[in-house]
Amino acid sequence: MFEIQNLKYEEVLDIPQLSIGEGITVIVGASGSGKTTLLRLLNKSISPTAGSIQYKGTELSQLSSVKLRREVLMLSQQPAIFKGDLRHNLEIGFKFQQRPLPTEAEMLDMLERVHLNKALDTPVDRLSGGEKQRLAIGRVFLLKPEVYLLDEPSSALDDATEESVISLVVEQARKGGQSIVMVTHSKAVAAQFADEIIEFDAGRAQVRGATS
Template sequence: MESVFQLRNIRYGDILNIQHMDIPKDKITCIVGESGSGKTTLIKMLNCLISPTEGEILFQEKNISEMDPVDLRRRVVMLGQNPVIFPVTVRDNLSIALRFSEKEPLEEQEMKKYLAMVHLDKNLDQPVENMSGGEKQRLALARVFILNPEVLLLDEPSSALDEETEILIIEETVRYVKHYGKTLIMVTHSKLIAETYGENIIKISKGQFVREGEM
């Protein structure tokens, strides 16, 4: 099976100690484990938001330390638990993503299509200040979809959502990555989500990892 990431002899302070880990390409990998086990630290290293103290990380067989970090982050996009939402309109938040990735502006109908994918029924010219935390999280996810990355790194992407909306959003994300042939690497607290959608499950415990197997 082809790997999108390969980790070799990785250390990050006293938080992570990973001797060997391969993450498969074009699959859904769920990362699970108790709070403080190093899950978020792990995925932040995958697009150079932080760098390991020791060891190397290969992205498609190229050492990420030798890559342009901006180029890497356009190809490997991360959505954190508390994504940055700019205090402007819905339209502007989506347009900012396009400018970052040096992509052409989208027509209004295309923008609305991405909002529909995350079940966000908002006017494009609506200010975001009064949107709920869950709505902002969905807007941030739509922004990730618009960027069209090769790899999506999601850190608890549904943490601000109620259970019903959580399932809808995860299903839409899975549908997106399968339709467009993407790789999804997702930190989740939910055993149900991991077992339902994960094709590969990695458990992190006290900075070490155990591959639980392929679903």
């Protein structure tokens, strides 16, 4: 899926070679080791200082950023929440991509799946941090990209909700034949859900293994 060769980004990353295949890839490592930087590079949010990244055999530099981000969608650790209500936040990605809006039933179903049982006209300023995180996850999953880049998607959730939401994310991706590249601080999440684990240490990446 992604092939990386001689990749460097400023003084943050130095990866001679790395392959990221389909399925569930979990990236672990200390804070500041370059995990989030890699996700941003895969999404073309930033460009490499040197080296190359290919997506499905094509250099990212040759791909339209708009087209790439329809297929490879990133959810940051502090995702954007837009003023207004839940409906507006769930529809806005479709408006950006000039796609037909989801139905009310689809939106309510997704809210239920991420354990956010609120009315669509609920103002977002009434939501807690964890509820906003779940709203952002629901928005991403409604868009159904081919690849999800998730940066600490459960950072604002308690342990019980973390497991249920990550389980949902993985289940939905597997069911839809989609892939996930996920940064997490949680070794439990990595051990439970990863097909492959990549460990970062001071800007270098090493494939550590896969779950059984």
